Amino acid sequence: MSNPNARIKKVKTHISQNEGLIFEKSRTGTRAFHLPVADVPAPAAEELVPAHLLRHDDLEGLPEVSEPEVVRHYTRLSTWNYGTDTGMFPLGSCTMKYNPKFNEWAARLPAIARTHPLAPEAAIRGNLRLIKELEDSLCEITGLDACSLQPTAGAHGELTGVMMIRAALEERGDPRKYILIPDAAHGTNPASAVMCGYKVITLISKPNGLLDLEALDKAMDDSVAGLMITNPNTLGIFEEDIAKACELIHSRGGYVYMDGANMNALVGVARPGDMGADVMHLNLHKTFSTPHGGGGPGCGPVLVKKELEPYLPFPTIKRNPDGHSSFDYDRPKSIGRVKAFYGNYGMMVRALAYIRALGPDGLRMATEIAVLNANYVRHHLENDYDIPFDGPAMHEVVFNDKKQQAFGIRNGDIAKRLIDYGFHPPTMSFPLVAPGAIMIEPTESESREELDFFIDAMKSIARECEENPDFVKAAPHNARLGRLDETAAARNPVLRWKPTEVAKAAAK
Numbered sequence: 001m002s003n004p005n006a007r008i009k010k011v012k013t014h015i016s017q018n019e020g021l022i023f024e025k026s027r028t029g030t031r032a033f034h035l036p037v038a039d040v041p042a043p044a045a046e047e048l049v050p051a052h053l054l055r056h057d058d059l060e061g062l063p064e065v066s067e068p069e070v071v072r073h074y075t076r077l078s079t080w081n082y083g084t085d086t087g088m089f090p091l092g093s094c095t096m097k098y099n100p101k102f103n104e105w106a107a108r109l110p111a112i113a114r115t116h117p118l119a120p121e122a123a124i125r126g127n128l129r130l131i132k133e134l135e136d137s138l139c140e141i142t143g144l145d146a147c148s149l150q151p152t153a154g155a156h157g158e159l160t161g162v163m164m165i166r167a168a169l170e171e172r173g174d175p176r177k178y179i180l181i182p183d184a185a186h187g188t189n190p191a192s193a194v195m196c197g198y199k200v201i202t203l204i205s206k207p208n209g210l211l212d213l214e215a216l217d218k219a220m221d222d223s224v225a226g227l228m229i230t231n232p233n234t235l236g237i238f239e240e241d242i243a244k245a246c247e248l249i250h251s252r253g254g255y256v257y258m259d260g261a262n263m264n265a266l267v268g269v270a271r272p273g274d275m276g277a278d279v280m281h282l283n284l285h286k287t288f289s290t291p292h293g294g295g296g297p298g299c300g301p302v303l304v305k306k307e308l309e310p311y312l313p314f315p316t317i318k319r320n321p322d323g324h325s326s327f328d329y330d331r332p333k334s335i336g337r338v339k340a341f342y343g344n345y346g347m348m349v350r351a352l353a354y355i356r357a358l359g360p361d362g363l364r365m366a367t368e369i370a371v372l373n374a375n376y377v378r379h380h381l382e383n384d385y386d387i388p389f390d391g392p393a394m395h396e397v398v399f400n401d402k403k404q405q406a407f408g409i410r411n412g413d414i415a416k417r418l419i420d421y422g423f424h425p426p427t428m429s430f431p432l433v434a435p436g437a438i439m440i441e442p443t444e445s446e447s448r449e450e451l452d453f454f455i456d457a458m459k460s461i462a463r464e465c466e467e468n469p470d471f472v473k474a475a476p477h478n479a480r481l482g483r484l485d486e487t488a489a490a491r492n493p494v495l496r497w498k499p500t501e502v503a504k505a506a507a508k
């Protein structure tokens with residue numbers, strides 16, 4: 001049995017080491033560089049830099065600090081961050097798995113990292129080959145026929161995919177009016193459908209959290225373009241009737257879009273193409289271990305069955321008889337470009353590195369461990385937290401705060417208290433069909449020991465909710481900052497440092 005209190009102590013020690021720091025470090029006249037005094041007359045700025053490129057904004061009040069102060073400041077800030085390099089990140093639906101450093105090595109190889117986006121095709125044959133190989137791997141993994149790596153996020157892939165469905169239906173003569181989306185869907189699904197001009201019909205899930213085939217049967221007619229469905233769904237349960245649902249949609253002339261953000265439960269085990277999906281996206285920044293978060297570059301490839309291939313964004317990449325790959329712009333039915341150049345290339349390199357490093361057996365094993373870990377957490381916490389839907393968990397498990405509500409505690413309080421134990425909180429209040437949701441996705445990255453620490457922390461919090469609810473409601477107690485005003489933070493975000501009046505005055 002691991003000791004959650006020892007864990008809290010460790011977190012506290014780490015924080016106190018960094019305490020007592022002030023943010024304003026500027027001291028007039030301090031410099032991070034030393035240059036010899038110039039022995040020639042200084043040219044005017046306009047002689048060195050074209051006038052239109054010169055900055056005229058007020059630089060007064062920039063911090064004046066020494067080199068060690070700059071380095072320590074940023075290094076310290078980096079240690080205040082929480083990431084998969086510092087601990088378990090059980091943020092359900094987001095698949096925050098560890099990003100192997102091998103991927104980073106590959107992406108930083110000069111021949112790869114320094115490719116110029118405008119380099120002529122003859123100079124980037126290797127890059128094109130690499131992209132093509134990733135496309136082939138992803139096709140094999142998903143059971144689909146063709147791929148575009150242009151989209152840069154899952155939601156971007158959704159938009160691209162639905163545009164392709166629309167284009168295919170338009171060519172048949174009628175783009176249709178509606179898209180069917182289960183109520184457990186990620187919010188991006190209806191948003192993508194609406195952006196493509198569709199109205200959304202929400203399908204109410206069955207009491208067990210699964211797609212209701214009867215409701216689907218009633219809703220599907222020739223005014224409906226298709227179904228957008230996530231499998232396993234956002235409750236972490238496998239949609240058992242997926243093949244029947246696809247057949248039904250196809251028999252009435254529609255297409256099935258599968259949201260592939262939850263592929264971490266399927267890779268190497270089951271393929272959406274075999275289940276009947278016509279088009280899907282993957283989140284390389286979830287399933288394939290490329291970094292995500294903070295608005296950084298992502299990659300949300302779309303994959304399609306043969307029938308939809310002509311509509312892929314152009315250029316696509318084709319393999320020529322001589323073995324070389326090249327861009328193919330001759331795509332008359334294409335929906336057009338969805339991204340400048342060819343998407344976020346560095347992410348493609350990382351994903352291919354991950355796939356090649358693991359190989360087919362390794363990918364399958366990663367999936368199996370991800371599912372095992374989620375079920376391990378579920379098994380150990382099911383007496384402490386309520387489970388709203390009963391199916392066996394896939395790669396994530398959804399609890400809720402029903403038991404803790406009796407003591408006046410909401411899921412957000414539990415999340416805040418978990419910070420005291422040194423963990424990033426799980427996903428809260430999503431999916432909406434599970435009020436008070438606490439959605440935990442441990443991923444395959446965590447060891448048995450780390451999972452036990454997490455489970456013990458959650459058990460300990462469940463006990464605290466009964467014995468000392470006010471303490472939990474006031475959490476976090478060990479964090480650098482106490483409970484923040486989340487609404488204010490969202491409405492008035494402070495995204496960059498600005499010189500304070502004090503610093504400005506000091507600089508004068």
Ligand SMILES: *Cc1c(COP(=O)(O)O)cnc(C)c1O
Binds near residue numbers: 154155186300
């Ligand atoms: C993350 C996620 C998305 C959106 O992906 P982004 O890369 O964040 O745009 C869509 N659907 C599901 C189920 C997701 O978990």
